[in-house]
Amino acid sequence: MVEEITKGKLEEQEFSINMGPQHPSTHGVLRMMLKLKGETVKEVKPQLGYIHRGIEKMCEKLTYQQIIHLTDRLDYMSANILNEAVCLTVEDALQVEVPERVQYIRTIMGELNRIASHQLWWCAFGMDLGALTTFFYGLRDREKILDIFEETIGARLLLSYNVPGGLMNDIHPNFQKKVKEFITYFRKKLPEYDALLTGNPIMQQRTKGIGMLTKEQAIAYGVSGPSGRGSGFSCDVRIHQPYSAYSKADFKEILYHEGDTFARYKVRIDEMWESMNIIEQLIDNIPEGNYTAKMKPVIKLPVGEYYTRVEAVRGEFGVYIVSDGNKTPYRVKFRSPNFSNLSALDLMAREQKIADLIAIGGSMDYVIPDMDR
């Protein structure tokens, strides 16, 4: 044994270890089988199935109103947007025109959801790199959004606010005032994020040039959302195929062309500014009207296949429903952004150090229940 070490035989060996499913820096129950050579990552094999609940199969036994509360539990950080995706699919199939008020509120809620999610991502990303302070600052600002949700919806994380045809209930009288207060508050606080983490040279050295993903690779692997836009892949569904009230707001797509971890970081920070822009344009113009369209108590979709895509926080989220005319769907398939993004992890992490793998994983902003479903 001693001879082998002195001869350097062990040094040349590759060895494999498991990261997760309970590793504190893997954001949940994701198991990654790593092939390492020293500290260099040679291969990453993600193993899924630790939080598989069979949500797509469960949907086949539930009515369209009941499916909503399961989509909360996919990507719990963008619950409102996923709810909206199912609602849009059902409304599209029934050809129901939802009131304009509903569209505005859905958009505002979705953007608030996006900011809240990016705030938590920023907390967790700092934590991944060893900066504990970020966690407190991000959560402090996220609490303001959760309070807005709690006042109008009654829930903080698993919202279930959108229902086919409209909303669960009307917005709270304080809603507009509180959102405006939040925007002015957060416009002051967001530069703090830059002072604490973005400008830090330690953080920049750990992210710049790490985890490269070219535009071609991003398109080939189906990496969408902020992770894809960090590679210059223009994939924002809100711009290319506007739904709800996005066509009424004027905003631009955030694109960075570097394709490294820092670019993905910058996309998310800039998206928070852009989301605030969208909310500011819409919040004063919420039209009067009903908060729900007239719907039958039992929804039966006409026979056929329906697909809708929305821009969830982590990328393009698609809902595919096959209906056979009953009150429950025949088959439901969710196209979740995290699953596609995960497939590119091996590509990005090869020949990087094991500590960089954590930074790359953090910059991809994984939510494990969304991969496994």
Place this chain on the structure above:
Amino acid sequence: MRSIINYLKEIFGAVAALFKGMRVTGYYFFHPKEIVTQQYPENRATLTMFDRFKGEVIMPHNENNEHKCTACGICEMNCPNGSIEIISEMKVNEEGKKKKVLSKHIYHLGMCTFCNLCVKTCPSNALAMGQDFEHAVFDRSKLNKVLNKPGSVLMKGTE
């Protein structure tokens, strides 16, 4: 020589950036009024939840111990998790008609996901969401609650 200068530059740059971050944290150290942390178990007496907060499903009763539930079973049908169970019996009322009367409205809090569908679909507005959120108990069976109070009857005029 140049590499040494660059090396030193990097070090001093990093220290300067650390102080930039420390200025933010230092600001909050000297402005304790801007800290938003709530001392939770201590502030229980003054803590109020929002009116719409979904803590649990409750059945409001009026002062005469009357509720509005007609035991129609729509909430049971709409619940995605089967957390509502309705046990009813047929009784003959004063007019001599047979009618369904609620005997037990069982609510399994442990299975509930607070999706609000039961409250939303109830045709007689018999259910509501309560604001209580401290549900921890030592025994799982304590999470199975009977929502209608003992001895309660249907409110007059509710169909």
